[in-house]
Amino acid sequence: MLQRAGRWLRAAGYDVVIAAAGESDAVLLQQARYQQRLLITRDRGMAVHPGAADTVVLLQGNTLHGLLREITERLAINWHYSPFSRCMECNTPLIEAPAGVIHRVPSESLRPGETLRYCPRCDKVYWEGSHVKRMRRQLARFARGEWDDE
Numbered sequence: 065m066l067q068r069a070g071r072w073l074r075a076a077g078y079d080v081v082i083a084a085a086g087e088s089d090a091v092l093l094q095q096a097r098y099q100q101r102l103l104i105t106r107d108r109g110m111a112v113h114p115g116a117a118d119t120v121v122l123l124q125g126n127t128l129h130g131l132l133r134e135i136t137e138r139l140a141i142n143w144h145y146s147p148f149s150r151c152m153e154c155n156t157p158l159i160e161a162p163a164g165v166i167h168r169v170p171s172e173s174l175r176p177g178e179t180l181r182y183c184p185r186c187d188k189v190y191w192e193g194s195h196v197k198r199m200r201r202q203l204a205r206f207a208r209g210e211w212d213d214e
């Protein structure tokens with residue numbers, strides 16, 4: 065659930081690393097501190113770890129929207145920050161798609177004047193399809209503080 069929340073933050077344009085499963089608390093904390101990141105967790109053990117004070121954000125929520133609401137309030141999230149500017153898979157900032165990859169986009173999805181985005185790490189092209197439109201509507205609901213499943 066926290067991973068899904070992380071992906072929504074990434075969709076809004078925030079720089080979000082999703083921790084690999086099975087990594088120890090100490091390593092995660094060390095990585096977060098080294099990379100000057102906040103470490104968002106539901107794990108109480110993490111919050112009492114030495115050195116957690118300025119790094120760990122401990123959440124209580126049990127639902128996706130509960131967690132997102134808590135993150136929004138605690139960290140002053142702007143859901144219109146920079147939507148779809150990062151790769152949903154790997155977090156790399158997207159660039160304008162080079163001409164050589166545009167043929168991969170289904171022709172019915174290409175709209176004149178649209179800037180296609182590209183992840184140089186995953187070699188993946190992004191365009192404004194129906195999935196992105198649905199996600200934009202959801203981001204707008206988050207921005208208005210409309211939470212569903214509580």
Ligand SMILES: [Zn+2]
Pocket residue numbers: 151152153154155156183184185186187188
């Ligand atoms: Zn990527």
